[in-house]
Amino acid sequence: MKVATWNVNSLKARINRVLDWIATNQVDVLMIQETKLKQDAFFHDRFAEIGYRSVHFGQGQWNGVAIVAKGEMTEVSYGLLGETFDEARAISAVVDGVRFFSLYVPNGRSLDNDHYRYKLDFLDKLAEQVKDLVSSDTPLILGGDFNIAPNSLDVYDESAFVGMTHVSSEERRRVENLRELGLGDLFRIYNPGEAAFTWWDYRNGAFHKNQGMRIDLLFGTNSVVKGLCNVVVDREERKGGGKEERPSDHAPLIATFDLL
């Protein structure tokens, strides 16, 4: 099974690029973040044309998450179960016997901003839900833009982020908590010690200088971790070029595994 997560930074601006990427990479499941589309503005027909089903939780202007899959999607839930958040930041579905979540974790903005507390609360609510789901027989995969670099290796220069979000101990503790609940960080498990980023700021030539962060993550339960075949960041996709020149500021993260 081949799965991926990708923050596309507006699906309207990126639809042709995303369709091309799926056609080339033939993933079974793609978790998308930041569609920036209203609920009924999603491109279900365009995905159907290339043989994919899709579910979308949209809001318009900001946020918006989706799952695109070859297989049938069941048990779809919009948002985290029992959540009090009204923003479109989570969607879940079962595909081929695996439960998937596409997640867009709040940015946090700054450590003294209310949005930072909102981010931590979102992660705590997610952990509550994960706690219930890991004990089920259904394998679980979380994919998304977590807006957290789990470790020093995941930031190009940690001294540039002192006192900022994405690297704080409170945020990293939430990631560690997901691991303690039984979820493996698929990229890090498959590539221990490798510095690879998934996001580079549009500004200041950050991509050219490889000044990025690994903030897009795939987590999986044991049956996924044990069968891992490959986990890779598609850095080429961040370069842009071709008919649809403009890239997202995030690169897709792809994991391939045999379900054990």
Added chain:
DNA sequence: ATGGTCGATGGTCGA
């Protein structure tokens, strides 16, 4: 040291 680039929007704000 500062600001820089995108996308949605139709002012600026969010990232």
